[in-house]
Amino acid sequence: MSTTIVGLALSAAVVAAAVVAGGDSEYVSDAVNNDRYVVGAVGESSDGSAPAGGADKPQDKYFRADAALCNATAGLDEVELFHVAGACPDGALDVTISAAGCEPGAVELADLWVQRVQADGSYAEPEMVSAADCVTPADVAAEARRAFEALQIDPPVASVQGREPLLVNVHYPARAETGPLEESVTLLGVPVTIRAEPxxxxxxxxxxHSAGGGTLTTTDPGRAWRDGDATPDDSWVGHRYTSLGDPAQDAGTDVDAEGDRYRDDVTVTLTTTWQGSFSLAGSATWTPIAGAVTTTTTLDPVTVTEARVRLVCDDVENSSTC
Structure with a gap:
């Protein structure tokens, strides 16, 4: 990661003081040594640990801002280096120091500065810690993984389509209503979008009790049956209960007053695996995040029973068949 100063050569580099507007603290990184700093923070040390003297004691302020050259007399020996472009005195020439362009997929960060606390509690003039950096996906990969693992992912809504009680030997479609989730975060001073995809x-x-067991793993979220569709078969995401077990030896299997076997409190669960990726601000490239997270959806309990064929009287066009 290199920085190019364009326009002027310095014979003197005097850092001028300036007040930085407040704002929420955020972590940034010095690409030279990967130290962490807290931007605009009071009550935290530069490495993020508890400050000496208590949280109320002022601490060094770290921030990022573009540097600028100010030249009041047009002579190079009179050049001063200010920490913010546009901070030159009235009538002085303001020339921004720019970094060499970053490679595609990288994000440029402004120079890193610090205002150190002095013995009397005041802040010293800003001094540059490191020049502008080009941050690549590899630089924020570890932070992106932590952000993905901490992402609040709600379990998808799931359902098994069928009127209760469910009947044996009927294939019931199942589906999960879900899609990719995205959240914007700031990692090491860089705006990043975290994506979680099922x-x-x-x-x-x-x-x-059914042959093959009662589990199914698929990459298909499934779909609902609608009028006009073919009768759902085993090619659909779903399940067919083919056996209810033996009431004499299998817990949870009972017999009703008409002699039909049934199981109640049958509880279906769905475990969804989410893969993460991230994209730096201004980049169209998505970088995969190592590992995955899972969520669990638990459906309401249902009853599964046998379907017994029974003869009934029918009256069709005034013709009774009994």
């Missing part, structure tokens, strides 16, 4: 869905249909 990539895998594992259904547990609470079915220990």
């Amino acid at each position: 990539v895998e869905f594992t259904w547990d249909f609470d079915d220990p």
Whole structure:
């Protein structure tokens, strides 16, 4: 990461004091040694640890701002270096110091400055800590992973389509209503977008008695059956209960007054796996985040029962068949 000063060569570099407007604290990074600083913070040390003397004691202020050259007499020996472009006295020439252009996919940060606390509690004139940096996705990858893991991801709404009680030997479609989530954060002084995308869905249909077990893992969130669709079959994301177990030996399996087996409190759960990625401000490139997080959706309990064929009287066009 290199910085180029354009326009003027310095024979003297005098750092002029200036007041930095307040704002929320945020972490930035010196790309030379990867130290952390707190921008505009009072009551924290430059490495983020608890300050000596208590939280009420003023601490060094770190901030980022573009530097500028001020030349009041047009002579290079009179050049002064100010910490903010546009801070030159009236009538002085203001020439911004610019960094060499960053590579595609990187973000340029302004120069890093510090105002150190003096013995009397006042702040010294700003001094430059490091020149402008080009920050790449690799520089913020670790912070992006922590931000992704801390991201609040709500479990998707999930459902099994069917009127209760569910019947054995019927394939019931299941679906998850979800999509990618994005959140804007600031990492090491750089605006970053964190994206969480659902990539895998594992259904547990609470079915220990059917052949093949009651779990299904898929990358398809599923879809609902609608009028006009073909009858849902095993190609749909969903499940078919084929056995309810033996009431004499399987806990949870019972027999109703008509002799039909049933299971109540059948609870379906969905575990969704989310993959993360991030993009630096102004970049169209998404960088994958190592690892993944999961969420769990628990559906309301249902009853599954057998369907028994029974003969009934019917009256069709005044013709009774009994």
